[in-house]
Amino acid sequence: MxxxxxxxxxxxxxxxxxxxxxxxxxxIRKETDRLMERRYxxxxxxxxxxxxxxxxxxxxxxxxxxxALGLQGGSIRAxxxxxxxxxxxxxxxxxxxxxISREKESEENNSLGVEYDGKYQ
Amino acid sequence: xxxxxxxxxxxxxxxxxxxxxVRVAVAAFCTQLNPTLEEVADIKTALSEAITNxxxxxxxxxxxxxxxxxxxxxxxxxxxVIDQGRGIADIEKAMEPMYTTRPELDRSGMGFAFMEAFMxxxxxxxxxxEGTCVHMxxxxxx
Numbered sequence: 001m002x003x004x005x006x007x008x009x010x011x012x013x014x015x016x017x018x019x020x021x022x023x024x025x026x027x028i029r030k031e032t033d034r035l036m037e038r039r040y041x042x043x044x045x046x047x048x049x050x051x052x053x054x055x056x057x058x059x060x061x062x063x064x065x066x067x068a069l070g071l072q073g074g075s076i077r078a079x080x081x082x083x084x085x086x087x088x089x090x091x092x093x094x095x096x097x098x099x100i101s102r103e104k105e106s107e108e109n110n111s112l113g114v115e116y117d118g119k120y121q
Numbered sequence: 122x123x124x125x126x127x128x129x130x131x132x133x134x135x136x137x138x139x140x141x142x143v144r145v146a147v148a149a150f151c152t153q154l155n156p157t158l159e160e161v162a163d164i165k166t167a168l169s170e171a172i173t174n175x176x177x178x179x180x181x182x183x184x185x186x187x188x189x190x191x192x193x194x195x196x197x198x199x200x201x202v203i204d205q206g207r208g209i210a211d212i213e214k215a216m217e218p219m220y221t222t223r224p225e226l227d228r229s230g231m232g233f234a235f236m237e238a239f240m241x242x243x244x245x246x247x248x249x250x251e252g253t254c255v256h257m258x259x260x261x262x263x
Contacts (some may be wrong), residue, residue, distance in 0.1 A: 056229045
């Protein structure tokens with residue numbers, strides 16, 4: 001099992017759980033804040049590869065981290081975003097503030113996901 | 122001719138750890154309408170929003186009872202999420218997207234907007250000190 005929180009330089013990658021709901025969002029928020037007190041974090045990548053459910057608690061986590069990083073463009077990235085999660089990111093409006101990579105793909109070729117091209121099918 | 126109806130009721134403690142199982146129970150109850158995966162996901166998301174509201178805002182983290190009433194009538198699924206918590210003084214304000222009374226908890230203020238987006242009808246009955254009932258319906262189109 002992969003570590004949920006991974007630091008690479010100043011980039012923190014959070015491998016999100018299957019269900020990003022209220023209890024999980026609370027836990028991730030607390031762990032991330034704890035980590036950010038100890039380490040310099042400039043960018044956060046939310047990896048949705050395992051995530052099949054998200055509600056507005058997940059939006060709260062993303063917006064909260066975006067604020068914590070100083071509302072900088074390019075500071076937050078969402079990866080491996082499936083259709084359902086994308087719809088929720090779009091409905092909430094956070095897709096305007098964060099980078100989104102929509103491909104759900106395997107570990108082997110995850111270096112560069114295909115960038116969101118403005119179309120939502 | 123007999124009408125196709127079915128009902129069920131769940132009562133549980135307002136602990137966030139219950140949210141997952143309640144979503145699964147309600148989703149399982151809906152399957153008799155033969156919904157698409159997307160329709161099930163819509164119902165689960167809307168339900169999750171209402172329960173989270175009851176836990177965080179209704180009971181403010183205290184442990185009391187939440188009830189979820191589900192009803193099927195022909196192809197219409199409806200659910201009521203009921204708490205006896207503090208209630209909402211200004212329902213219109215509470216339903217505004219991005220409005221939240223708990224920004225320090227990283228609440229996004231999108232709960233009601235999601236319920237509205239994912240269900241066909243949303244009705245909120247509430248008064249200060251008298252709790253809240255969130256009524257939602259969705260027609261499952263086979």
